[in-house]
Amino acid sequence: MLHPAYLSAYNVPYETWLQKSLLPQIAPGHQDTSHVAIGALIFKYAQGDEPDRILLIRRATTDSMPNRWEIPGGACDLEDETIFHSLAREVHEETGLTVTKVVDFVDGSSYVTRSTTEGKGGEWDSLYLQDEATKGYAELANPHEEDVQVTLDPNEHSAYAWATNEEVLGEKHEITAESQRRIILKGFQMLEAK
Template identity: 35%
Template sequence: MEFPYTVAPHLDYFSIPRAEFIARRPEFDSFAVGGYVFSQDGPLDGPATRRILLLQRALTDSMLGCWEGPGGASESDDQTLLDGVVREVLEETGLHVSKVVELVGVDSWTHTRRLDGVKFRIAKYSFIVEVYEAFQQPLERIPVPVATEEIPVRLEATEHQAFEWATEQEVRDSAQTGQGKYKLSLPSMGPQGANILRSFEMIRARDTN
């Protein structure tokens, strides 16, 4: 693999074969995954300014104009659930995952197919990931961050039309007051805003340890 990725030890469970993982959750019909990507600006020995990568859905797609993190359906070709996270991040941003860091949340909802009214129960697993492009030497023990504006995000135009690196306060304003700059994905897709804010809390805890 040209861009191998590692998994935090406490997440090894998600490295089991996808078929086995699904078989252990018969209550769900379909699975989705998400990968939150953070940038880091500031001195290595001081407080960092963290921003999260948000993508705006294309006007030709469902939930047009909404903002979200990279993610999508877990597919049969994915050997593991985490392989799906890596694939989705690459397809939607052009960035290569170097490490799966933390599980942010597991959300579930029921989707009704318009064609025939059949209902599907969906579970989405959202993770914090690191990407090679966010560090000058990503494989070093203490890698040096790349400036946010220099991280080379490349969108899949049929799915997303824009991207931004959002601060925690910008997400909070959008998620909690509805007056912010980002219209977050619909509640039927899971609590997008709450998960993003939780990911900020988790990444901040890592930074202070």
Template identity: 35%
Template sequence: MAIPKHIKSLPVGTPVNLQLLSSSAGEFRKAHPSASGRPYDKVVVGAAALQHASGSPSQTPRILLLKRAPREPYYPNVFELPSGKVDPDDPTLKHALFREVKEETGLDVAEILAELEPMIYSTEKSTTGAAGEEVLVSKSAIQLNYVVSVSPGTIKLSADEHSESCWASEADLAGLDITDAMRTVIREAFQWASSQ
């Protein structure tokens, strides 16, 4: 996925921008507008939860992936990172990241290890206008992604959102249904893990 010019490309192993993580969604929108110059409609945070097989850093790294529920309107049955929208109640992006990982997996973020390139996308849906006509609504979104470690525990999925989870190695990605943009983010997380 090509990153638009208004978002700086991050080298592998980029340290976490703590100032950015302490921003609210509103502060982020003002400081980092979309390519059109308008604020993003939606700010999303995503976590590449990293684990090493057998608990040893020398072993093959694995990343936690969640399979979207079959009834999801966007990308049903497709694997993704634990992620979600930053809510107005979230005081900071960091709070949103920790909350989303907990809500979607039942696990706690132990540490934020690295910042990955953002994923920029738009969503479209049809709604009915005031005069009964069909209206297409398009929203811009940016997903800020981080490599994290999580506390040990049992994964507890929200059945409304995800149907299964797996700890996938980079070799496992070929056999999983993942969007190209998400695959790029996951591969960057594996690159970071390999560089450590």
């Protein structure tokens, strides 16, 4: 997977990254419940009068936080070759898009979840990576082309949208969590700075 050299720390197996980066920060006794969640900020770049847009997907009505919007992402699996491969797998599972390049690291945070579905909480480290190139997306030359062949699993997501910074700021799409909304807005800021 293509990526800048300064992101090489994530081009390692999930378990290696977990042992070196996350577990030393977690209190003894909680290390067995550690997970890493990743997410991709996928942008359709501005062309002509069209503003930059980010891909958001709406959670299914049968899922937790029903009908709220989020970026593609999920948990890293031990079977994934690297953290980047986890990101690519999750994006493909949720959207049908193929990640070919990770452009930048946007944000990371550690927090404790309170899972009512599984009956136990755990330590999660969230890693949000900005992704510029997906199969089809990288080939978009027409700013008015709407169909990017996003394919959703109806058990997980019911719709997708290409949202502008203003739409995210104006809360047109109810995002799953304020922390994710801040990460999306930070991604837009990073994009403007380039």
